[in-house]
Amino acid sequence: MSVPSRIDMTASCACGSVELAAIGAPIVSSVCYCRDCRQGSRQIEALPSAGPVRDPDGGTAYILYRRDRIECSKGASLLKSYKIRESSVTNRVVATCCNSAMFMNFDKGPHWVSAYRARFQGDLPPLQMRICTKYKAPDVVLSDDVPSYPGYPLRLLAKLLASGVAMLLRR
Ligand SMILES: [Zn+2]
Numbered sequence: 001m002s003v004p005s006r007i008d009m010t011a012s013c014a015c016g017s018v019e020l021a022a023i024g025a026p027i028v029s030s031v032c033y034c035r036d037c038r039q040g041s042r043q044i045e046a047l048p049s050a051g052p053v054r055d056p057d058g059g060t061a062y063i064l065y066r067r068d069r070i071e072c073s074k075g076a077s078l079l080k081s082y083k084i085r086e087s088s089v090t091n092r093v094v095a096t097c098c099n100s101a102m103f104m105n106f107d108k109g110p111h112w113v114s115a116y117r118a119r120f121q122g123d124l125p126p127l128q129m130r131i132c133t134k135y136k137a138p139d140v141v142l143s144d145d146v147p148s149y150p151g152y153p154l155r156l157l158a159k160l161l162a163s164g165v166a167m168l169l170r171r
């Protein structure tokens with residue numbers, strides 16, 4: 001059986017006006033419970049007719065891609081960035097047609113884009129880890145299907161570092 005060398009994925013807003021195209025394997029597929037992600041997701045959920053951004057347990061699920069491997073393939077003019085604080089370097093980018101959370105990126109620095117997992121269709125890459133779980137609500141019991149980490153685990157940092165090096169080497 002041959003394993004495809006590229007996995008191409010498409011993410012779409014709820015109404016279909018905005019699409020993201022991702023090429024190749026993602027860096028990681030994770031759920032984050034940190035305060036910023038919860039606040040950012042809540043902020044988007046409060047927009048008119050927005051759907052849920054957080055999972056029922058309060059986590060926000062992302063698929064992380066190198067920023068050279070994901071792009072807005074349709075409806076880019078409909079995207080709008082939100083910040084949780086004026087000084088924040090992260091942007092949570094929303095499709096304004098239907099207020100769907102599409103992805104999170106940085107003003108500068110890190111080389112990856114965190115796309116909201118809920119927006120992808122097809123065979124999603126399996127979830128690999130839950131991170132920053134020390135910030136989850138106390139009454140939430142996490143499933144043990146994948147490892148949970150209280151903060152940012154070395155395993156995640158290693159994946160991010162390796163993908164950054166690969167990008168610099170143009171692999
Ligand atoms: Zn839309």
Ligand SMILES: [Zn+2]
Nearest residue numbers: 032033034037
């Ligand atoms: Zn987070």
